[in-house]
Amino acid sequence: MSDISVDTSKRRFLVALSSAAGGIAAVGAAIPLIGSMMPSARALAAGAPVEVDLSKVEPGMILTVEWRGKPVWIVNRTPEMLALLGKHDDKLTDSASETTSQQPEYCKNPTRSIKPQFLVAVGICTHLGCSPTYRKEVAPADLGPDWAGGFFCPCHGSRFDLAARVFNGSPAPTNLVIPPHKYMSDAKLLIGEDQAA
Numbered sequence: 001m002s003d004i005s006v007d008t009s010k011r012r013f014l015v016a017l018s019s020a021a022g023g024i025a026a027v028g029a030a031i032p033l034i035g036s037m038m039p040s041a042r043a044l045a046a047g048a049p050v051e052v053d054l055s056k057v058e059p060g061m062i063l064t065v066e067w068r069g070k071p072v073w074i075v076n077r078t079p080e081m082l083a084l085l086g087k088h089d090d091k092l093t094d095s096a097s098e099t100t101s102q103q104p105e106y107c108k109n110p111t112r113s114i115k116p117q118f119l120v121a122v123g124i125c126t127h128l129g130c131s132p133t134y135r136k137e138v139a140p141a142d143l144g145p146d147w148a149g150g151f152f153c154p155c156h157g158s159r160f161d162l163a164a165r166v167f168n169g170s171p172a173p174t175n176l177v178i179p180p181h182k183y184m185s186d187a188k189l190l191i192g193e194d195q196a197a
Contacts, residue, residue, distance in 0.1 A: 049067075050065055050066070050190070050191045051184070051188060051190055051191075052189040052191060053188065054074070054076075054118065054186075054188065057075075058076060059076050060076065060078050060081070060136060061075075061076055063075075064123060067191045067192055070123070071124065072179055072191055073121050073122075073123045073134070074119070074120055075134070077117055077118070077119060077162055082111065082117075084162070085111060085161065085163055087148065088148060088161060091146075093170070093173075093174070094174065097165070097175060101174075102126075102174050102176070102177055102178065103177070103178035104178065104180050106194075106195050107178045110163065112164060112175070113163075113178075114195060118189070120179065121177065121178055121179075122176060122177040122178070122179055124176070124177070125153040125155065125172055126158075126166070126172045126173060126175070126176060127155070127172040128155060128156065130154070130155035131153075132151035132153040132154075132158065132160060132176075135147070135150060136150075148161065150162050151164065151176070153170075153171075153172065157171065158170040158172035160175070160176055164176035164178065179191055179192065180193060180195075181193070181194075181195070182195035183195070
């Protein structure tokens with residue numbers, strides 16, 4: 001019998017080398033898989049809070065920004081607009097904002113706002129999702145002598161006051177939604193984060 005010696009060190013080196021190459025390939029395949037499960041930058045931005053500079057919103061003016069793919073209105077209500085809010089509570093479906101899903105608890109008040117001057121509301125009608133128009137004029141011919149300003153949905157005729165509360169007889173069943181928001185300063189508003197209690 002001949003004495004054949006086997007070089008096991010070379011075999012161990014080749015096994016270790018192929019194992020390392022297999023591990024690198026597995027990590028290389030896992031990275032795109034894990035990356036595909038993470039939300040895209042666009043998806044993160046769509047749900048991210050939106051900062052608004054309120055110094056650009058003059059009294060009586062409306063500013064529309066986008067948050068989570070929806071229009072959000074910021075209305076700088078004048079003292080005259082605020083004075084008219086309580087005068088038509090008997091004509092509203094939910095004047096006291098009892099439907100709690102329509103606004104955060106800190107906006108369950110007659111102005112549906114943190115600061116009475118500013119209304120922050122999602123600009124989508126609660127009937128079928130149209131976007132109402134801002135009608136700040138008082139008693140226009142097409143809306144009648146009782147109109148004190150607010151929002152009118154051209155799709156089916158829903159009417160909302162300047163606190164985004166729905167009028168009786170409108171197709172919309174509930175008030176417009178007030179999104180979570182907070183004030184970072186007198187001139188900075190952050191939509192998408194709740195005000196600290």
